[in-house]
Amino acid sequence: MQQQTLSDIAQTIKNSKSKGEKILTPNLQKMLKVLASMGMDRKVFACLLEIAEVDVQLVKYLAGPIITGGREWRDAIPTWVWQAIAIDRLDTILEEVDKGETGKLATPSEVLAVMMPITFEVPLSWEWNNVYLWASHTTLIKHKPFPNYDYENLWKIIGTTPIDYKQIQHDYETLASDIRTRVIKNVSSEWGKRLKQKPHKKVNTLKEINAQLSLF
Template sequence: MNQQQSLFDVEETIRNSKSQKASEILTPSTRKILQLLTSQRINKVVTASLLDLAGASHEIVQYIVGPIVTQQNGWQQSIPSWVGKAIAVDRLDTALKEIDKGEVGKLASSSEVVALMMPIAFEVPLSSEWTDVYLWASYDALLRHRPFENFKYDKLWEKIGTTPIQYEKIRSDYETLAADIRSRIVKHAAKEGWGKRSSNKNKHPVKATTTESNIQMEQLSLFS
């Protein structure tokens, strides 16, 4: 089954299941197709539109389609392409889990924390506390997505050059930052009109051929 046909199947399934809950519409096979398309860098507008059709919370839809938050200081171009892909995958995984729980989360993923902090780390020295947040987020994102072949991920802390950082140590700072990132993502998407299902049918149509061959960092400064 090719990518284009798979997307048509997903859209048809969702459109024909409007009497069901979003968690019921998004069957295991439908989820696998969405995850496959996301890993192949399909445009996030398509994913957001499909979740919107399925009846997902508009906050979740906004999180899927919102911009990648990064610092505009010239160093954002140094963010590796795998981070953009990781963010798309992480957002979808988070959205599906929240749909199953029937709740809306507050935190962005570790890959999104990396996207914000990397340009800052290149520009100015970080305090020891924020260095730990950045290193933990980098460790978590790398371990989740394993973007490099033949890399010894079991030796990752050794490669980073520090002793393992425990989540409890950085939890307060990390979650404050992750919550701020996600809040800004959702607010930005809301300003663009996402989350209004009555208008989305016209403003955000699902297009089977829409893909992103290169993930572009949408620059929304956390400190603007």
């Protein structure tokens, strides 16, 4: 079923290109998001965005590795966080395509993946603890991974007053920018060049790069 859907999407993209029509229509974006929520590999979406001739930096960001912090606690990151990252990257990229811009920041779920392992190794400063709590809260509220959970009172459950983005903006954006830069830097050089290859070859899923980030 998914394979047929992907074939249909790829053909729709090609047809729109040949007719000079808008490629990533709202309906097509909706289909991509549904497939992402079902756990489809984000590299598949990167291939589709390549066909749509989306900016190469956005394609690389989508296909790039998931950056994590620390060395010993990577496996402690819950499965739902990995899934959230794939969904959030696609959401961010589609939003940037609509705006005609290329952003610089990684998503809150990616910040969470970097900081979570570090919290098991060293205490965080007050400033970085607030960044971690804000990223955690934002990711949990969006994805709601736990059924029947009281997300409306999440700040109270965490045990702190709500953290406003302006409070953590500088530190958060410094980290989020560094993460996105590292994602693009560590992606395979093949991404962004496939459309120039003749004949077009089927793309194999690349092995995830276990990139480590040391910031604290």
